[in-house]
Amino acid sequence: MINEETERRARLQRLLNAGKNPFPSRVLRTHTLQEVVTEYASLEASKTIVSVVGRVRAVRQHGKLLFIKLEDGFGEGQLLVRTDAIGSVAYEEFMATVDVGDFVEGSGPVMRTKTGQESLAVTQVRIIAKALRPLPEKWHGLSDVEMRFRQRELDLITNPAVRHTFVQRAHIISAIRRFFDDHGFLEVDTPILQHVAAGASARPFVTHHNALDEDLYLRIAPELFLKRCVIGGFERVYEIARCFRNEGIDHTHNPEFSQVEAYAAYMDYETLMGFMEELICALIDAIGLDRSAVPFSGHTLDFSNAIPRKTYRDLIVEKSGIDVDTLEDVESARTAARTVGVDVQMEWSLGTVIDEIWKKAVRPSIVQPIFVTDYPASITPLAKRKEDNQNRIEMFQLVVGGGLEIMKAFGELNDPVDQEMRMNENEEAHQRGDDDAQRRDDAFIRAMQHGMPPMSGVGMGIERITQVLTDSHNIKEVILFPTLRSEASIESRV
Numbered sequence: 001m002i003n004e005e006t007e008r009r010a011r012l013q014r015l016l017n018a019g020k021n022p023f024p025s026r027v028l029r030t031h032t033l034q035e036v037v038t039e040y041a042s043l044e045a046s047k048t049i050v051s052v053v054g055r056v057r058a059v060r061q062h063g064k065l066l067f068i069k070l071e072d073g074f075g076e077g078q079l080l081v082r083t084d085a086i087g088s089v090a091y092e093e094f095m096a097t098v099d100v101g102d103f104v105e106g107s108g109p110v111m112r113t114k115t116g117q118e119s120l121a122v123t124q125v126r127i128i129a130k131a132l133r134p135l136p137e138k139w140h141g142l143s144d145v146e147m148r149f150r151q152r153e154l155d156l157i158t159n160p161a162v163r164h165t166f167v168q169r170a171h172i173i174s175a176i177r178r179f180f181d182d183h184g185f186l187e188v189d190t191p192i193l194q195h196v197a198a199g200a201s202a203r204p205f206v207t208h209h210n211a212l213d214e215d216l217y218l219r220i221a222p223e224l225f226l227k228r229c230v231i232g233g234f235e236r237v238y239e240i241a242r243c244f245r246n247e248g249i250d251h252t253h254n255p256e257f258s259q260v261e262a263y264a265a266y267m268d269y270e271t272l273m274g275f276m277e278e279l280i281c282a283l284i285d286a287i288g289l290d291r292s293a294v295p296f297s298g299h300t301l302d303f304s305n306a307i308p309r310k311t312y313r314d315l316i317v318e319k320s321g322i323d324v325d326t327l328e329d330v331e332s333a334r335t336a337a338r339t340v341g342v343d344v345q346m347e348w349s350l351g352t353v354i355d356e357i358w359k360k361a362v363r364p365s366i367v368q369p370i371f372v373t374d375y376p377a378s379i380t381p382l383a384k385r386k387e388d389n390q391n392r393i394e395m396f397q398l399v400v401g402g403g404l405e406i407m408k409a410f411g412e413l414n415d416p417v418d419q420e421m422r423m424n425e426n427e428e429a430h431q432r433g434d435d436d437a438q439r440r441d442d443a444f445i446r447a448m449q450h451g452m453p454p455m456s457g458v459g460m461g462i463e464r465i466t467q468v469l470t471d472s473h474n475i476k477e478v479i480l481f482p483t484l485r486s487e488a489s490i491e492s493r494v
Contacts, residue, residue, distance in 0.1 A: 004134050011097045012130045018093065022130040027105050029053045034075035036110065040118050043110045050120055051107040052077060053128065055157075056100050066095055067119075068104065078119040079106045085123050094125055101131030149476050150484055162477075168287050169466045169478055173240065175286035176260050176462075179279050185236040185262060190225035192218060192242065198441040199223035201352075201380070202245040205255075218244035221459065223382065224444040226263050227412065231452050238262035240462070251474045252404060255483050258462035265453040269384075269394040269411035272456040273371055276398070276407060277307050280369075280465075287469055295471045296401045299367050307398070309371040312358065320361035324354050324376055325391065333357075347433035349426070351378030363403035372397045381422035381438055383410035394456075406465055409458035416448040 015022045028051040036043065036050060043050060054072035061067075066081035083091040085108065098104065106122040113119055136158055148155045155162050177187065195214075197204035199221035209216050222241040229237045240260050247253060264272065284291050284303060292304035317323050320340050327333040333353040334344045340361040344353060354376055366372075375395040377385055383393035394411025413419050423445065429437040466478040476482040 005132055008099055008130070008132050008134075011099065012132065015097055015127065015130065020126070022127050024126075024128055027053050027128050028107065029105070032074040033070060033072045033077035036077055036120065037075060037118065040110055047109050049107060049109060049123075051105065052079075052120060053103065053105045056098060056102045056104055059098060059100060061095065064091070066091070068098070068106075070104065070106070078113075078117055079104070079125065080111070080113065080119040080121045081106075081125055082121065085121060086125060090125075094127075097130075098127060099131060099134075101133070101135045102127050103129035103131075146484065149482050150487070152481055165466075165470045165472065165478060166480060168470050169462070171287050172283055172466055172469060173462060175283050176240065176279070179282050180236075180238045180260075180262060183236070183275075185238045185264070186234050188226070188229055188234070188237050188239055190219075190222045190229075190239055190241070192244075194219050196439050196441045196443075198439045198444065199382070200243075200245075201436045201438050203247055203435045205244050205246050220245050221259075222261050223457065223459070224441055226261055227452065227455075227457070228444065228447045230263050230265055230455055231447050231450060235265040235453075236263070249483060251476075252464070252467075254463065254475050254479055257475075257479070259459050260462060261457065261459040263412065263455055263457040265455045267456045268454070269396060269409060269456040272409055272458060273309070273373075273396055276409065276458055276460070280398070280406075283465065283469060289469065294469065296468050297471070297473050299401055301367075301369060301400055301468070303369055307369045307371055309373050309396070311374045312372050312376070313374070313392075315362050315366075315372060316358060318362075319365055320357065322357060322361070324357070327354060347429075349378065349429040349434055349437060351376065351380070352429075352434065352436065355379055359403075363399060363405070366399045366403055367401060369398060369400045372399055377422075380410070381419070381426050382413055384413045384415075385418070401468060404464060404468065406468065407458055407460035409456060412452075412455045412457050414448065414452040414454060416445060416452075419448055420445050 012022055030051045031039070033052055033054060036052060052070065052072070054070040056068055057071045058069035059066065064083045068079035068081060070077050070079055081091060081094060104125060105128050106120055106125045108120055108122040108124070111119055111121045136154060193216045195216060197217035197220050200223065202220040204217040204220050206215055206217055221243055222239050226237050226239060238260060240258060242256065242258055244256050246255060249255065281291055281303060284294060292302050294301040294303060313324055322336045322340070327336060330350040330353060333350050337344050337353050337357050340357060342356045342360050373396045374386060374392045377391055377393050380393065380395065383395045386392045386394055395409065397408045398406040400406060423438070423440040426438040427440040430439060463475050463478050466472070467475060470478060472478050
């Protein structure tokens with residue numbers, strides 16, 4: 001135990017010995033610290049007794065005066081503690097037991113100090129939560145990046161910019177809800193525990209339900225259940241869904257993440273493109289950014305004009321010289337992929353190999369916003385084939401800032417015969433060892449056979465769009481408590 005912690009525990013014991021409760025259940029608060037600042041003139045004129053609470057950020061003694069810098073969730077303020085206001089015994093006891101990091105309650109009138117500092121001249125003050133560990137004095141005291149994520153509470157306490165990022169994230173989520181609600185979408189909840197890990201190409205987490213005595217999967221996407229809602233008669237639905245994918249961790253991926261998925265009957269995917277462009281602009285406006293100058297990862301992104309649209313094939317030809325339309329089988333795709341440096345895995349399906357070409361040779365070069373459209377049918381079993389080219393599907397992604405994929409959308413496949421055939425192909429790929437291949441979902445196929453209206457659907461990563469709009473390079477910067485190796489595991493490896 002560090003020396004300071006020992007001293008703080010001794011101060012805690014001193015409070016207890018004096019019969020004081022250092023962790024009371026009830027506290028008195030009439031104003032936030034921000035309200036004291038904004039209402040100072042009227043509070044001073046009326047001589048109102050104000051009660052505030054907050055965390056002690058600094059303690060400074062000057063003779064028989066104690067200056068306490070206080071911080072709550074809304075602002076900062078100063079308490080002025082004087083012996084003639086609270087009594088010498090109470091003053092000495094408070095001074096002997098208070099530490100930076102403690103939470104305190106103070107009551108009294110407002111006043112200005114001799115230097116003009118607006119303060120609260122307390123007539124009553126007490127500790128309402130004793131801190132047993134010190135706070136980092138400066139951020140370089142906790143400079144290890146992983147420790148910032150592991151002890152996010154200290155990150156939030158010490159770094160106002162980090163707190164602001166998560167306030168912005170909350171505003172983004174609120175704006176997403178408001179946008180979909182205003183356009184006639186119904187927010188629904190679908191299962192996190194699922195019998196089949198379907199709706200996306202990803203490896204799932206597996207758990208076991210003891211009462212049912214069977215394995216279940218944490219959802220990788222809510223897609224198929226949302227489509228079943230549309231089949232059931234809800235024409236427009238959306239869900240802000242927590243999803244789980246048992247995949248690698250890097251600056252754009254976390255195994256646990258949030259996304260919004262939305263489905264609209266009778267809306268084609270090109271109309272959806274324009275709809276989602278409106279949403280992006282609404283989010284930019286909601287957090288006070290300039291549409292023409294969104295800073296991200298050293299670039300300035302421009303969303304002020306219509307986002308250009310370009311086909312997946314044309315972009316790959318442009319950047320790599322490979323025409324994916326000529327790749328008729330997985331072997332020809334493997335050969336092409338190796339020419340651009342892809343480390344090909346033999347269990348990959350044709351669609352997976354083509355997508356790896358895209359990720360390696362094209363995606364990193366895209367900076368300004370672009371809608372990438374018309375992907376090969378082998379990429380996903382869930383999108384409708386284009387009427388003028390059966391080898392391509394009605395699909396688009398919004399890509400920005402050096403290859404960050406913000407959203408993925410389909411003109412949704414609603415032909416149950418085609419759906420079953422394509423799910424079977426993906427199931428075969430899974431059986432051959434492609435753990436990321438989408439699984440066959442018989443319940444979904446059965447639902448489709450009852451009739452599914454024409455529709456389009458989209459999924460957008462909450463973390464991804466928050467990264468862009470808060471200029472955060474690492475996804476961990478926009479997840480309060482990202483997935484990390486356990487401390488016990490780290491110690492066992494040393």
